[in-house]
Amino acid sequence: MGVLGTFARHLDSIIGPGVMLLFPLYASIRAIESPSTLDDQQWLTYWVLYSFITLFELSLWKILAWIPIWPYLKLVLCMWLVLPVFNGAAYIYENFVRKYVKIGNFYIGSNYPDGQKKVLQMMSLDARKSVQRYIDRYGPDAFEKVIRAAEREAKKH
Numbered sequence: 001m002g003v004l005g006t007f008a009r010h011l012d013s014i015i016g017p018g019v020m021l022l023f024p025l026y027a028s029i030r031a032i033e034s035p036s037t038l039d040d041q042q043w044l045t046y047w048v049l050y051s052f053i054t055l056f057e058l059s060l061w062k063i064l065a066w067i068p069i070w071p072y073l074k075l076v077l078c079m080w081l082v083l084p085v086f087n088g089a090a091y092i093y094e095n096f097v098r099k100y101v102k103i104g105n106f107y108i109g110s111n112y113p114d115g116q117k118k119v120l121q122m123m124s125l126d127a128r129k130s131v132q133r134y135i136d137r138y139g140p141d142a143f144e145k146v147i148r149a150a151e152r153e154a155k156k157h
Contacts, residue, residue: 013071015075016071016074016075016078019075019078019079019082020050020074020075020078020082023082024043024046024047024050024082027039027042027043027082028043028046028047031043035136036132036133036136037132038129038132038133041090041093042087042089042090043089045089045090045092045093045097046081046082046089049081049089049092050078050081053074053077053078057074131143134146
């Protein structure tokens with residue numbers, strides 16, 4: 001088992017930093033540079049959850065030292081949080097955090113015209129995500145046409 005056994009015993013040390021730090025760092029930088037805010041949620045949530053995991057680990061290190069599979073559990077959890085196939089951090093945010101945290105004022109980027117900002121502020125987070133995807137795909141002019149058509153339809157009724 002020599003080399004293979006050593007690799008398996010130190011899998012968390014070999015793969016962990018890349019999965020838990022390097023890839024999220026790279027993806028976070030890409031999210032900051034992208035015009036869309038959709039990817040920001042995944043990576044901000046990941047860093048918050050990773051911080052909680054680290055605090056948990058620092059607080060209970062004496063107990064965790066006695067659990068031989070802890071490093072592997074942490075690696076699997078972080079892989080689930082990080083990998084785009086799963087987007088675990090976004091899943092946790094959508095299904096747990098949003099239910100218990102009331103979002104007061106939120107920031108709508110300055111790259112939207114005032115009329116679009118007003119419409120976006122009236123929408124739920126899910127609706128805003130859909131609109132932002134629509135704007136990213138078809139451009140702000142297409143969204144402006146949708147708003148004007150909706151205003152004309154509202155005036156008829």
